Amino acid sequence: MNIEDFDFDLPEELIAQTPLKERTASRLLVLDRQTKEVDHKHFTDIKDYLKKGDCLVLNDTKVLPARLYGIKEDTGAKVEILLLNQCEEDTWEILAKPAKKIKIGTTLVFGEGKLRATCTDIKEHGGRILEFYYTGIFYEVLDELGEMPLPPYIKEQLPEKERYQTVFAREEGSAAAPTAGLHFTKELLEEIEEMGVTIAFITLHVGLGTFRPVSVENIDDHEMHSEFYHMSTETADILNQTKKSNGRIISVGTTSTRTLETIARDQGAFKETSGWTDIFIYPPYDFKAIDGLITNFHLPKSTLIMLVSALVDKETILHAYKEAVQERYRFFSFGDAMLIL
Template structure:
């Protein structure tokens, strides 16, 4: 398939720049993929479409304040570092700006010396391996000095860091939020549990590859980024039991979907597992793990719109997106939601 098959017109003013004050006040487009019908609701109405015996699968990753501003120790020149993922101990893969100024052995200083970093290696894609030095606990230092790495299409600063975290965020390690989960409040999740719907958690640390544009004309030539995932023994048992009793697995977000589909593909069912996934889901694809998906509205020509086009066929998805534009839904990370059932 061609990349142009996943294009659509999106007015720039529909890209949500700030989150709503009330997480669950966003709008919800409910898409029935078999009947090819659409309903326009509010997010709290999602309870109407969940049934006793279903299971919601949430990604409990927590976004690191991964953007650091500092200086080169030798020249005082300003530099910017974006943490991607930990290699071992205090060594991290990072993106650096300006990258050409950061060579092997270059030392960087952040927060008047509270944190320093030395470049150990230069990677093929232009990234760097940096070794950090600090006193105390790394994540506490990072929380003090770092900023949230908001997506490139969000131009405004976020005054409250926690608004770019889900209310159930727990496992530190993401460079971006699993944004479909931003709509849930603790109260809404409690109400869903009381309906007899199980809540289960997996972890997938979201990388910046999520925002990387597809640069090839034929989508099957695109190389997907890798992200670390983990499913516990408890979650694996929960999901297996739900399936065995005829319940539905409802994935919250494309990150949860990547994790679930990877595990079932590799192991033939839900099992305790950890690893790196570079799964690329696009039409035609037979979903093996999930029965429904709660997700936000994605960028034109992105791997994410390709994934949802595999769940509900491409023409149906593009029709839904056209409808969302017509009705002025808010798009992307801080935007409204879609429930594909």
């Protein structure tokens, strides 16, 4: 299948640059998988499409304020770094600008010395390994000095860090938010639970590779980045019981979907497990875990639009996206939502 099969026209002004004042104020495009019909709703109408016995699965990963601005200790030259992966307790793999000036032994200073780091290694792809020095708790220092690593298509500043964080985020480790979850408030989730819908949590730490464009013509040749996931015994029991009772598992976001499908594929059932997944879901694909999906609108020619195309079919998804463009829906991380059932 060719990458061009997943292209569509998107006016740049429809790329949402800032979140709405109210999380639940987004619009909701509802797509029926059987009839292929589209309805235009508001996000709070999500309750009309859920029923007792369903299970809503949320990704509880927490975005790190992983972008830091500092200086080289020896020259005072400005540097910018982005934390990627924690190698050991105080050692991280990072991306840097300008990277060429950061050599092994280079010391960087952030926040007038509240945080310092020394380069200990250089990776093949140009990344660096830094060992950090600080007083107190690293994540508290990072929260004070760091900025949220917003996607490259967002040009506006984010005045409030928590708006790029779900209200249920708790497991530190993501370089990007699971954005479908941004539409929920604690009050809405409580209302959904009162309906008899079970809420379950999984963790998948979203990597920056989620923004990496597909650079091959034949999508079979694309290699996905790996991301760490975890499912607890409690969640596994909830999901197995939901399946046993013929309830529906509705995934919130493509990250939750990739985690659930990885575990169902590898384990044959839901169970407590952790690991790394590079699952690439595109048409045709036989979904083993989920019965529905809540997601945002995705980039043309991205792996994410391929995933939602696998849940319905490419032609139906592209038709729905065309209608969303005509109706002036807001796209991507801070944009509107889509429900596929």
